[in-house]
Amino acid sequence: MLRSKRSEYTTAAILMAPFVVIYGLLFVYPTIKMAQLSLTDAPLIGAGKWVGLDNYYRLASDRLFSVAVWNTVYFVILSVVPSTLVAMLVALGVNRLKGWTQSVVLAAFFLPYILPVSVVFRIWSWMFDKDFGIAQNAVQLFNNGQHLSIFRTIPLFMPAVAFVTVWWLLGFNVLLFIAGLRNISTEIYEAAGLDGASRWAQFTRITWPLVWPVTVLVFTINLILQLKIFDQVYLFANGGRVGATMVMVQFIFTEAFQMNKGGLAAAASVVLFVLIVVLSVVQFQLLRARGAR
């Protein structure tokens, strides 16, 4: 018995080792280092001297950082709410279809999700191109017949990037909702249908309560995902109003890789890290609550 226990330990150690090593080296260690770096005035590569919480004070009074925080939050609201709601509607629609129609329709909604962000960027720069973009035909209707440079108009930048992001990632959310919908037993619907319940009543009384947990899940996953927004904003803003459209990861990127301020960038990273960890914990609690149901 003792020997088999020991062999079990050995097996476990062998199986766990790669994961633990990678996890320690690439997650735990950099995280600790990040906290340390944030208390120094070091450049990106090289040593610096201890400055205490100076970097954090600087962030608190840094105009660009507050713009970045605000834009990040704004973007999260603009992208997460619509992508959750639209995904649910699409899922309800798709779920009614059958056979190959369902496959094709689902593929149409899902295909953008598998595109690299650079491709999404190219497609939508072309769609919205100020002079030759096909979407300008629609833009004209709302802009006195004039074309408009969507990604160079500050008030439109975030909504437009959020729109593109919803287009890009919607398929993922649709799948989660469909998975949720498939779990609803059809007998419930049949019972309701026989009782002559209206479609709306079916939705509000049966579908919605049962889909609610999925909604919470989709919402929180997207929330945490979009806090890390960088790629689209960076690509669409390049050459434009970087200061007005800055988001948090981009702030980190700019300070570290452009301005060579490793310490300040690390401090900003810590802020973002804490923010995401807090939200993750909240989400985890929500998931647990759902699991206990």
Next chain:
Amino acid sequence: MIRKILYATLASAALTVGAAHATETIVWWDFLSGGDGVRMKAMLDEFNKEHDGKVHIDATTLEWGVPFYTKVQTSAATGQGPDVMTYHESRMPLGISTGSLSPIAPEELAAAGIKASDFGPANWKAAQGTDGQQYAVPLDIHSIILYYNKDMLRKAGLLGDDGKPKGLDGAANFDAALAKLTTKEVAGLSVPNDGATGWRIFYTLLNQQDGQFFKDGKFLDGDNLDKATTALAEMQKWVKSGATPANTEYPASIALFTSGKAAMHINGVWEVPTMVDLAKKGQLFDWGAIQIPTFYAHPATWADSHSFAIPNRVGNPVDPAKRKLVLDAVHWFNEHSLEWAGGGHIPAYLPVQESAEFKALKPNSDYSSLAKTAVFDPVSTLAGVASPVYDASGNYVIPAMMGDMTPADAAKKMRDDLQGQAK
């Protein structure tokens, strides 16, 4: 006979092997993706052909501006990156302060035949750090110019007998000319909407009023703020009056001009080859280019200089033998910079700049007068391409131009923003 052939084959094989061994590769990065990039590619091909079997330049063109300089900085800090790269002189203070450039010793320059006296003194000095060391070798001086459509200007009575525009000097005259040129189908002037272009025009207009953007550690100090406001107001007027289409992307702004939908176009000299090549194919109207008109007190034009620099690859420096090859190549490019002048630029290398061939080169000779009153970017670690100043232009100058901000507000915010970063 057979033996002879065999020997010949062996000999040539041996030669090839030997040659392959002797070929040194220089890794080169540039950001030249405008019309001038085509010229650089041709020059690189020529260099490689001429040095076949000895030196080969392996060139990569990266995205201009922030992407390029970010790559340069991060790769240098980690001991990676090219053996040689193009670098804007305006950015030297920032590049030197972040330690991404390697100083070039006087002996190294001498060994390659590069002499300070072959360059304009200001041009040469701009590539030096505060420590007096040389960090780069200039290749050209470049600026913005006014491209124009001769037919359209003639129709509007704005073309002189010499084929050059007339009556454009003075802000009021320029605006009046724009009004004459602008019709329902044709814009008076097209301008790219990127921050860099905004900066170049703004800095030109500011300096035409003797405005100082940065002096003694202060941005837009005193009445310089008013001058900045005046400059921004003028740019805004172009858009507000409908003469300049708002927010035209870089390529589209060129397309507007070349397709006859804009009578004039302000852009860098590096788009000269675009026009030249189109004209050669018979796809362009009769066009010309001149120095930016004098809006205010006296002529002045923003200018910058492309130079060659060796990155300071930490822990993995470019070895001395390679540096020698690099500097030899740099010298070669300067000696051949008449070809580079075909990219619209003014060669930095005086023997070429002062040559009869360059002086006769069209259309460069129509605008090369700008060099006399050229103003370079402020010397500051906050200035230059891909710097806070360029960012600020995107954040304030362009919005002011497009009417999203008032000129006074934009000027003040730009000052406060940059001053805040100067701490």
Next chain:
Amino acid sequence: MTASVETGADLVAPLASRRLARLRHLDLVGLVITLVTVVGAVLWAFPLYWGLVTTFKPEYEVVRPGVELWPQHFTLENYAHVLLQTKIGLWYVNSLITSGAVTIIVVMMAAGAGYAISQLEFPGRRFFWWMILASFMIPIPALIVNHFILMSQLRVINTLAGVVGPQLIAPVTVIIYKQFFDSVPKDFREAAVIDGASEFQLLFRIYLPMNWGVTTALAIITFIAAWNLFLWPFLAVSSEDKMNITVGITQVHDAFGVSYGRDLAVAMLAAMPVAVIYLIFQRRVTQAIMLSAGIKG
């Protein structure tokens, strides 16, 4: 049998019965909803189509006003140019190597750790499980600065290994494996143990083969994520030769000015491999997404 790997069959039966119910009275509202869904799908896919069709047009047609849904003069010139003038072939290879390496390492590592936590008793097991759950949503982009510093200390910046490194943190994959291994009935295990099977044999002969669907699903989704990753490869690589395709197409300019058709052609080429994988393995990919969110049927 794992309950979660749902198949179309589960779906068809209820749909059929609902259809019957619907046929009893003409369902106008249902028809409208279906129509809206289909139109929505067409609109959703349109930008993709529009991007693709633009690549087949000569440049003068591209910038011509008006909407032409099919090129008048069909041309492959844009593709020819991109394939000949850029290093896209090399970027493909780099993407393939890095994404492949990430996929193989992540899946093997996660299967091992998932099995250990699910089936073995060892000190620290609960601690590790808790830690993995807690890092469910690791904010990797918040670590870019220190990943960069670490990778440069390891001297792997600007190498493919450096690109792979930070992508190997994959707690979600471990969680999913653990949950699936948990649901394998204990009888199998006991029977095999009596037969004298070692833990490794159990893992490779029983647990992995029984969850083959999970492994392929996880492999596909890991591969797609790695293929599409932008920020880290963008930071970690500076030379053109080491770039992957998502970075290469936005960072490297061919020196022939801007051309909408070519820009889009290179984008379409970048998207193609994953699009093909998706279209072939559509159902598996769909399952993988559902799994990755921890939803089980």
